[in-house]
Amino acid sequence: MSGGGSGGSPAVRTVLGDLDPAELGVCDAHDHLFMRSRLLPGQELDDVAAAESELRAFAALGGQAVVQWTPHGMGRRRPDLIALSRATEVHLVAATGLHQAAHYAPEQLRDLDLAQLFVTELTEPAELTEPAGPAQPAGRAGLIKVAGGFHGLDRHARRTMTAAAEAHHATGAPIAVHHELGTGALDVLGLLCDRLGVPPHRVILGHLNRFPDLRLQRQAAESGAYVALDGPSRANHATDHHLFDTLAALLEAGHAERLLLGGDTTTSAARGAPGMPYLLATLRPRLVREFGADLPDLVFRTNPARALAFA
Incomplete structure (x- = not known):
């Protein structure tokens, strides 16, 4: 399968084109501006004005980039992502995958x-009502999102991850993984990395702080994969109240360079929660107090730039 990767220096693929990783800036590494699911009727994230307001609030606090993990077929609204990135000057990374x-x-x-679907969405621009301009094709995905099951991988997960691995090998794109309630990380690594040959440092493991097993989290980080801790103020998940213990354990084990942080707003009902601004207004100062001034720059700027860059 032909690819269409960066073809030279590493680059982060945003909806407005490829970007030098050094220019990505302060990044919410896992969130959703738009999303819909048949499992969440009436809770769609589909309000462009609300998405713009969220982005502008994030940018006012110094936020410069957001990674939208909404995959194929779940209401990504790629043309709106392009317009929002232009209007707010926030870099947006979109997802393909399932x-x-x-x-x-x-x-x-x-x-x-x-596999062909994922490669196409990673390499070909979105269909737009207005031309994207001559500089770069707009609307391409910048990562592949897949999902495991609760404590394991079903047939669908294995099919999508196999296709994701093929698309990664064709393009160099990173693979981001939803872990149901934070479980199944070792199953994912066993399939993607051990069997399908994806280098661990090209894999982003999401939601691991929803299952506060510190030994499992350390094992995942030891593999070389990135660990995305996300979901501020999700009262029904083990996120906020275990986050700092999780960070402390992973930092003590020497895994600071494997850590990412994101908000993961997924429904309209959650739009009124702290959201993206919480990461910088509340969480960042706490990180400084607990762990020193260097950690926020690492987890919000340096690590995302490395994790998202096409190989």
């Missing part, structure tokens, strides 16, 4: 060549 099968109607998944 979530768990339960999020889709069966006909959405039927007869799909997943």
Whole structure:
């Protein structure tokens, strides 16, 4: 399968084109501006004005980039991402890939060549009503999002991860993984890295702080994969109240360079929660007090730039 990777120096693929990783800036490494799921009727994230307001609030605090993990078929609104990035001057990274099968109607998944779909969305611009301009193709995805199950991988997960690995090898794109309630990270690494040959440092493991098993989290970080801790103020998950213990354990074990942080707003009901601004207004000062001034720059700037760069 032909690819279309960066073809030279590493680059982060944003919806406005490829970017020198050094220019990515302060980054929310896992969030959603738009999303819809048949499992969450009436809770769609589909309000462009609300998304712009969230981005502007994040930018006012120094935020410069947001990674939208919404994959194929779940209401990504790629043309709106392009317009929002231009309007707010916030770099936006979009996802291809697939979530768990339960999020889709069966006909959405039927007869799909997943690897080809992922490669196409990583390398070809979105269809737009207005020209993107001559500089770079707009609307391309910058990472591949896939999902595991609760404490394991079902047939759908194995199919999507196999396709993600093929697309990674064709393009160099990073792979981001949803872990159901934070579980199954070692199963994911066993499949993607051990069996399918994806280098661990090209894998981002999401939601691991929802299952506060410090030994498991250390093992995941020891593999060389990135560990994305996310979901501020999700009262029904083990996120905020375990976050600093998780960070302390991973820092003590020497894994500072493997850490990412994100907000992971997923429904309209959560839009009124602290959201993206919380990361910089509340969490960043606490990180400085607890761990020193260098950690926020590492987890919000340096690590995302490395994790998101196409190989």
